[in-house]
Amino acid sequence: MVQGAKNYKNSDGYKPTTIPKALKVIKGHKEGITMESLNNQNRTMNTQAGSRLEKRIGSIFIHVSDMKSAVEWYSRVFDLPYNDDYMNGRLSTVYTLHFEGTEILLDSNHGAAPAPQPMMFFKTDDIRHTLQFLKDTGIVIHNEVLENNIVIFEDPDGNRLMAIQM
Template identity: 65%
Template sequence: MERLNDEVGTFGRTGSRIEKRVGSIFIHVSDMKRSVEWYSHVLELPFNDDYLEKRLSTVYSLPVDGTEILLDSNHGASPGPQPLMFFKSDDIQQSLQFLKENDIVIHHEALEHNIIIIEDPDGNKLMLIEM
C-alpha cells in the first residue's frame, strides 16, 4: 500500500475528492419512448410520472437499486461490440425463459458460466449473470 501512495504522490498533494463509486451510467438511445418501454419491461420496472404524462425529456432515470441508470437521447452513439454492464440474476434459467418468451434479442448463452448477453432496441449489449 505504501508503494501506491508514493506513486500517487507524484501527481500532487491535494486530494481528488472523487468518491469511490459510480454515480450514473448513461445508455444512449435513439427513441426514448421505445427504450423506456423496453427497459421497463425487461427489468420489470414501473414507468415514472414523466412517462405516464407524456413529458419525456431527453434523459430518463430508471429506478434501480444502486447506481443510477440514465437513458439519454441527447447524443447519437453507436453501440460498442462489448456489453455496457451486467445485471445480476438469481435464476439465469428463468431469466433466459423470460427473454425468449418476450422476443428479446439474445447474443450469447453461456449457461455453464451463468451468463447471457442480450441487446436493447439500439443494439447496446447488456449482460445477465447469475451470482
C-alpha cells in the first residue's frame, strides 16, 4: 500500500484501498490506474472491434396470413388487450404484442411458411393448467410431454409454439 494511506479513513469510516505499484504501469499509466479506467478501456476496445450487437432480443416476428384472426388468437391466449384499429385493417401490416422483455410482432406481409419446429417457448408455472386451457380453447396441440413439462401447440397459421414449466 501507499505510505500514509493505510491509516487514512474518510468521515464515514470507509478505508480506501490502492492498486499495487506493479499494476500502475499497465497500459502506460504511470500515475496509477483504476478499475473503472480498465473497464472503460476494455469496453471501448470490444465495441470498436465487435459487431456492436446487444445481447438481447429486440423483437420476434411471427408471420400471419390473417391479421384479425392472429390478433384475436394471441390476445386471447396471452390475455392481452388489443387495438380495434388493427382489427379493421386501418393501421400497419405489423401488430405489436407487448411481453415482458421482448416484443412479438405479428407480420401480415406474407411469404413465410410455418416452421415444423417451435419458434420459441413461453414459461408457465403450471403446465397441466396451461394444457387444459389450450385444449378448452380449441388450440391444436402437437405434443404433450408432461413428464418434461413441455406442451407444443400452434397458432392459426400453423406456427408452432411451446409452453414449458420451469
